[in-house]
Amino acid sequence: MDIDAVCRSLTGVGLVDAVILDTETTGLHPEWDDELLSLAIVDSDGRRLFNSLVRPRHHEAWPQAQRVNGISPAMVWDAPTADELSDVVSSFVSDGHLVVGFNLIFDLKFLLCEEIISQPPQITFDVMREYARVHPRRSGRGSRGWVRLEDVAHHYGIAFSPHNALEDARATAGCFRALLGDESYVRAVQAQRGRER
Template identity: 25%
Template sequence: MKGNGGFWEALRGGGAPRLGSMLGAPSAQQIAFVRSLTKGQRRPETLHIPLHQLKTAVFDLETTGFHYHYGDEIISFGAVKVDGNQPSGEEFYSLCKPACSIPDRIVELTGITQEMVLEAPSLLQTLRDFMSFVDDRVLIAHGSAHDKAFLDVALWKTTKAHLGHRVLDTMMIAQKLEPERKLSSLDDWLRVYEVPLLRRHHALEDSRMTSGLWISMIEKLRERGIVTLGDLYVFLSKTQ
C-alpha cells in the first residue's frame, strides 16, 4: 500500500501534468486533450443563435447506480448530433469499464453485464472519445442533473477539469411548456410529442429518442416566441 502513496498524492493535489507523467505519455496527452475540450464552451455569441440553427449533441449515460458519491460509475455513453432541427446522422456509443461491479438490477435494466465491460475502454479513453465527438456543441439530456453530475465527476476524477459546456434539459423544457401535465419521465414525454418509443435504458437509443423530443420542442418554442438560445434561457428562468 505504501508504494501507491505517490499516485494518491498526485490525485489529491498534483494536477494533470504530474498525474499524467505517472500514468505515461499517452495518458498525459489524453488528459491534456480532454481538458482542452472542457474550456471556452460558453461563448456569449451562442446565445444569439436561433434554435433551428443551433448545433447540439443529445447524450445519455448508463451508470451502475444513482450515487456517484458512493462509488457508482458510468458504464456506457451515447450521443447523437443535431444540426438545428435536423439529425446530422452522426452518432456515438461506447461501453466503459468501471472500477466497481455492476449490480444485478442494473444488468437487468440496461442489459450491460460485467463480462461485456471487461474489455471496454477505460474511463479516460471513453471520455476522450466522447468529448471529441460532442466538441463545442450545446449538450442536451433528459433529466440532465444525473448525467451532468456523473460526467462532471468523471472529468474531475480523470483530468481535474470540470464540464464547461452549456447543458439543456428536455424534461425541464417540456415541463415549462406544459406545466399542467405534471409529467417527468422520458417515456411519458415521448408519448406526448408522439416520438416513437424505442429501446429504453440504452445510452444511444435514449439519446436518439431524446433528440426527437428536442427537435419536436423547437417548433413549440417558436410558437411561444422563443427563437434563440438566449430566449430559451429567459423562458426557463421565469416563474409560473
C-alpha cells in the same frame, strides 16, 4: 416553424452545433462511487457520433441497474474505462457545442465525477426541464420538473426502446427538435423573456 432559428434564439447556437448525450450507469449516485456503463452521443438528427460500453473500475456487479438497463458485467469486460474515453468525449462536450440531454444534470455529474470532462459545458439544454416548463400537468412523481423520457417521447409521437444509451439519446434528439417546434413552448419562453426585460 424554423426550429434552427428557434434553437439559435434560445441558446445562441444552431442545430448543427448540438450534441445529445445519454448514459447508463451502475446506480444513481456518482458521488457515492456509482459508475458509467454506457455512453452515447448523437447529433440533432439522431445520427450516432459516439457510442460505447464502459468498464467500471470499482464495481464488479450492479444487479439493480442491470435489471433496468440490461448491461451485465460480461458485456463490459473488455470495454474501455471512463478515463480511456476522455479525449474523444471531451471533443464533443466542449465550448461551442450545445450539449443537450434528458435530465442532463444526471449525465453531466457522471462525466465530471469520472473525469471524462473537466468542467461543465457552457451551453446546455435539458429537454426534461424545458418540457416540464410548459407541460407541468404531465410531469409526475411529485417532483416539480421531473418527467420520464418515455412520456415526452409519447407526447411527440416518438417510439423507442428505453434504457439503452443510444436509443435514449436518439429519442432525446427527437424530443429536442419537437420541443423547438412546439408553439406552446416557444410562446411560453418568449413570454417569460419579455417579463424578465
